[in-house]
Amino acid sequence: MNLYVDDMTPKPASLMGVSATAVTNSNWKIWLFALVAIAALALSALNFNSFGLPLQIGISTLFVFICYAFAYRYRSRTPVISYVLCGIASVAMLLLGLHIMDLSDVHKSTTYIGYLAFCSCIWLFNGLVGRMAIFQICGWLGLIGTYSWLLIQKLENPSWFSLEASWIPVSVVLIWMAWLAHHTNKQAASVLMLVGGLVWFLPEAMTFVVDTDMSSRLIQLSFTAKLVSVGVALFLLRKKWVEWVM
Numbered sequence: 001m002n003l004y005v006d007d008m009t010p011k012p013a014s015l016m017g018v019s020a021t022a023v024t025n026s027n028w029k030i031w032l033f034a035l036v037a038i039a040a041l042a043l044s045a046l047n048f049n050s051f052g053l054p055l056q057i058g059i060s061t062l063f064v065f066i067c068y069a070f071a072y073r074y075r076s077r078t079p080v081i082s083y084v085l086c087g088i089a090s091v092a093m094l095l096l097g098l099h100i101m102d103l104s105d106v107h108k109s110t111t112y113i114g115y116l117a118f119c120s121c122i123w124l125f126n127g128l129v130g131r132m133a134i135f136q137i138c139g140w141l142g143l144i145g146t147y148s149w150l151l152i153q154k155l156e157n158p159s160w161f162s163l164e165a166s167w168i169p170v171s172v173v174l175i176w177m178a179w180l181a182h183h184t185n186k187q188a189a190s191v192l193m194l195v196g197g198l199v200w201f202l203p204e205a206m207t208f209v210v211d212t213d214m215s216s217r218l219i220q221l222s223f224t225a226k227l228v229s230v231g232v233a234l235f236l237l238r239k240k241w242v243e244w245v246m
Contacts, residue, residue: 053104060096064089068126075130086126086135094119109149117146128188136191144170144199152210160214160222163203171199182244189244201226 051059067089075082097115101107124139126132151158151166158166174196182189204223207214234241 053100056100056103060092060100064093064096067092072130082130083132083134086130086132090119090123090126090135090138093122113146113149116142120146127191128185131185131187133187133191136188137195140174140191140195144195144202148202148206151206155210157211157213159212160203160218163206163212164222167199167203167206171196171202174199178244186244193241193244197230200230 067085071082071085071089074085094116097119098112101111101115120139120142122139123135123142127135127137127139147170155162155166174192178189178192178196181192201223204219204226206212207219
């Protein structure tokens with residue numbers, strides 16, 4: 001018996017998980033449905049600004065919902081298509097929402113930030129349910145950006161202590177959540193640990209966008225001390241955190 005038959009057998013040609021045989025043997029109804037869907041999408045996009053506000057919201061919601069629905073349908077069979085559809089739905093939800101608010105003359109920063117937080121929660125939820133790390137990261141980064149904006153609004157010329165007190169507990173909580181999640185979802189634990197590590201350095205990063213009562217030497221010393229502490233902690237606890245994420 002030839003043990004190398006499977007390796008020598010040519011694999012069927014495919015694109016993004018769709019085989020050439022499936023395309024050549026596809027039914028004409030599928031092609032007609034695809035053409036009608038593309039035409040409807042193109043006409044809706046070309047005439048979007050002329051629609052009323054309820055219709056704009058309805059079309060946007062329907063488009064995002066359909067993309068997410070098909071993404072979950074193809075999640076196990078063709079993960080690449082699932083990722084692409086989730087990405088299209090996520091970007092469309094953000095941009096269409098901002099566009100509708102602009103058309104409606106909504107220019108309050110609080111409204112924009114609130115909508116960003118809403119979109120971030122949707123991205124995070126879909127990333128957790130679909131086990132897609134990139135959307136979990138986008139969701140957490142969006143929520144962190146919302147929290148950063150709130151801090152900028154509340155803190156005027158913050159000191160080193162106030163910035164550290166605003167971010168260090170968040171970092172600790174995220175890493176603690178990673179420890180809680182690693183028993184059931186190592187991917188979520190990896191994301192939480194990564195985001196928690198990034199948040200650890202955000203007090204120093206915020207000094208680039210806000211006026212602070214800190215000297216540049218203090219910022220550099222703080223960053224260096226944190227970097228060294230992270231390196232030492234990762235080395236000493238390497239047997240622990242490796243189990244969380246692998």
